[in-house]
Amino acid sequence: MSHFSLVCTRCAQAHSPSMTTLGCGSCGAPLDVLYESTPDANQSRVVPPMPFHAESPPISLGEGNTPIVPLDATGRTLGLRDLKAKLEYLNPTGSFKDRGTATMMSVAAELGVDAVAEDSSGNAGASVAAYAARAGIEAHIFAPVSAPQAKMQQIGVYGAHTHAIEGPREAATEAAVAFCRENSLVYASHNLSPSFLEGTKTFAYEIASQMAGALPDHVVIPVGNGSLFIGAWKGFHGLVAAGVLDRAPKLHAIQAEAVMPVAAAFAGREWTPQPGAATIAGGIAVGDPPRKQQVLDVLRASGGVSIAVAEAAIASWHARLANTEGIYCEPTSAAAFAGLELLIEAGHVASHDSVLVAVTGFGLKDTPPTNNR
Ligand SMILES: Cc1ncc(COP(=O)(O)O)c(C=O)c1O
Ligand SMILES: [Zn+2]
Numbered sequence: 001m002s003h004f005s006l007v008c009t010r011c012a013q014a015h016s017p018s019m020t021t022l023g024c025g026s027c028g029a030p031l032d033v034l035y036e037s038t039p040d041a042n043q044s045r046v047v048p049p050m051p052f053h054a055e056s057p058p059i060s061l062g063e064g065n066t067p068i069v070p071l072d073a074t075g076r077t078l079g080l081r082d083l084k085a086k087l088e089y090l091n092p093t094g095s096f097k098d099r100g101t102a103t104m105m106s107v108a109a110e111l112g113v114d115a116v117a118e119d120s121s122g123n124a125g126a127s128v129a130a131y132a133a134r135a136g137i138e139a140h141i142f143a144p145v146s147a148p149q150a151k152m153q154q155i156g157v158y159g160a161h162t163h164a165i166e167g168p169r170e171a172a173t174e175a176a177v178a179f180c181r182e183n184s185l186v187y188a189s190h191n192l193s194p195s196f197l198e199g200t201k202t203f204a205y206e207i208a209s210q211m212a213g214a215l216p217d218h219v220v221i222p223v224g225n226g227s228l229f230i231g232a233w234k235g236f237h238g239l240v241a242a243g244v245l246d247r248a249p250k251l252h253a254i255q256a257e258a259v260m261p262v263a264a265a266f267a268g269r270e271w272t273p274q275p276g277a278a279t280i281a282g283g284i285a286v287g288d289p290p291r292k293q294q295v296l297d298v299l300r301a302s303g304g305v306s307i308a309v310a311e312a313a314i315a316s317w318h319a320r321l322a323n324t325e326g327i328y329c330e331p332t333s334a335a336a337f338a339g340l341e342l343l344i345e346a347g348h349v350a351s352h353d354s355v356l357v358a359v360t361g362f363g364l365k366d367t368p369p370t371n372n373r
Contacts (some may be wrong), residue, residue, distance in 0.1 A: 004051050006031040006194055009294055017051065019111055022192040030291050032234075033194045048205050048235060050103060051195045052110045059105045059135045063098035064202050066090045068210050068356065073324050074337070078344055082354035084216065086207065088228075089329055089362035093154070095283075096203065096228050096360045097127035100190055103199030105131040108188065113137060116188035119176035121169060121224070121282050122151030123361055124190040129160035140185070142176040144169050148282065148366040168273075169285055191225040191290055200228050204235025207356065208245055216249050216356040218349055222336045223253035223262055223306070224284035226295040228358060233298040249356070252348070253295060253306040254339030259285040260308035262295050267306075281314055283332035283361060305348050313338035318363075328363030336360075 006015040010029035015021050023030060035049045052058070068086045075083035088096035105128070108116060115138035118128045125141035132139035139160035143152060144167070155162050163179070165172040173189075180187040190196045208215065223229045229251060236248035255263045256279035264271030273287045289295065299306055318334035321327040336357050343349045 003037075003053075004033050004035045004049075007034040009291070019108060019113060019186050019188070019193075022187060022189060030192055030294070031194045033198050048198070048201045048238065050106075051198050052103070052106045054106070054110070057102050057106045059109050059131055060102050061092035061098065061130065061134060063091050063102050064206060066206070068207070071325050071327075071357075074321070078341065079351045080344070080349070080355060081352050082216075084354075084356045085325075085327065085359045086203070086356055087327070088203070088358050088360045089333070093123070093127045093130045094362035094365050095123040095127065095330075096200065096358065097124045097190065098131070099202050100124075100193075100196035100199040100227055100231065101127040101131045104128075104188060104190065104193050104195045105135050105137065107195045108137060108186065109135045113186050116140070116186045117142065117176050117180050117183075118188045118190065119143065119172040120147075120190070121285065122147040122155075123283060123365065125160070126151055126154040126158070126365075128188060128190070129155045129158035132160060133158045140176070140179060142172040142179070144172050146282070150365050150367070154365070168287070170287060190227055196227055197231045197234060200231025201235035201238065203228060203358070204232045204239065208236070208239050211356075214354070215245065215247070217353040218252060218304070218343070218355045219249045220252045220254060220336045220340050220343070220355065220357045222281065222284050222332050222339075222358070222360055223255060223295060224259075224286035225289045226253070226262070226291050226298075228360065229253055230291060230294050230298055232358075233302055237301070248302055251298060251302040251304040252339065252343055253299060253304065254336045255284055255306065255308045256281045256314065256335055257308040257310050259287055261287060261289060262292055263306040263308040265292060265296055266299055279311060279314070280318075280331040281335045282366065283330060284335060305343065307339055307342050307346070309335050309338035309342060313341070317341075321359075322363070327359060329359045330361035330363060330366040332366070333358075333360045
């Protein structure tokens with residue numbers, strides 16, 4: 001007997017828990033975890049509910065509990081009273097993905113899965129490769145040939161089978177799906193897996209406990225598929241529902257102008273990928289995110305906005321964060337700060353508001369001069 005079921009995000013149809021059920025049997029939309037009971041306020045403060053049975057994650061590398069640091073110099077130049085960053089790049093494989101992967105691979109281990117495949121721009125692949133190694137699970141990681149060399153090396157060192165796929169990011173997804181079908185493998189997609197989203201909820205639980213009494217007014221997140229964005233909302237929303245928090249922050253979703261399906265849909269505009277349009281923010285270059293509607297729902301529910309930023313602004317913030325704050329992040333993460341600047345200019349964030357930015361990935365994994373995008 002399981003303590004949760006999987007529920008369709010569009011038509012609400014319930015499905016039995018299984019790692020191979022990644023979409024609704026009726027309408028095809030992505031699924032979410034639905035727990036049978038809501039935890040009380042005391043339980044919620046300490047640990048979010050998880051879709052496996054152990055008390056603590058069976059497959060863990062010590063992910064989470066990342067520091068929150070003030071960015072006073074940057075706050076001053078932006079005219080902000082209170083600007084902080086949560087350094088997600090200090091997770092075990094160098095990105096926030098470890099939160100979701102720890103949960104997804106704990107579920108896989110509990111179910112006795114012995115091999116998985118996954119497609120990724122690099123970070124999720126590195127994360128799945130690491131946790132698979134720890135769990136003794138074979139991993140096949142599909143990534144675009146344009147994925148940064150450092151990420152591909154990292155995946156390989158963990159012992160995963162790497163598959164470099166020609167063409168756009170979507171081609172890696174198609175190749176992974178086909179490989180799973182042909183080899184009867186579990187498709188451990190961080191974009192579709194409901195357990196991955198359960199893991200990223202811990203981002204919000206930590207903010208609530210680390211910033212008790214001083215929850216930020218705004219949280220700014222770079223968004224491709226939205227796994228941190230949706231998970232963060234699930235966490236905040238769950239804490240409000242359990243009576244631990246009396247409000248949730250506004251969550252803002254930042255994209256690159258070159259690949260902006262969410263920002264365009266938020267603005268009510270049509271958007272199609274432009275041939276040749278590329279971004280140095282490879283982690284958010286997702287042309288057709290399967291959970292786009294969920295991201296839009298979270299934007300509406302939290303009162304946040306989605307905007308897209310220019311390449312020059314991403315590059316400039318990448319350097320600026322390093323040389324004024326000592327924060328060496330991926331260009332993808334720097335996009336969030338370029339987005340914050342626009343949010344302030346547009347009046348969505350006021351000078352007296354408090355802001356927290358998720359710094360999602362470490363700089364050494366994707367260094368602009370050597371990446372080959
Ligand atoms: C460093 C970094 N930040 C942000 C993201 C965006 O995450 P998501 O696609 O879940 O929205 C990614 C995804 O690969 C990433 O690697
Ligand atoms: Zn459905």
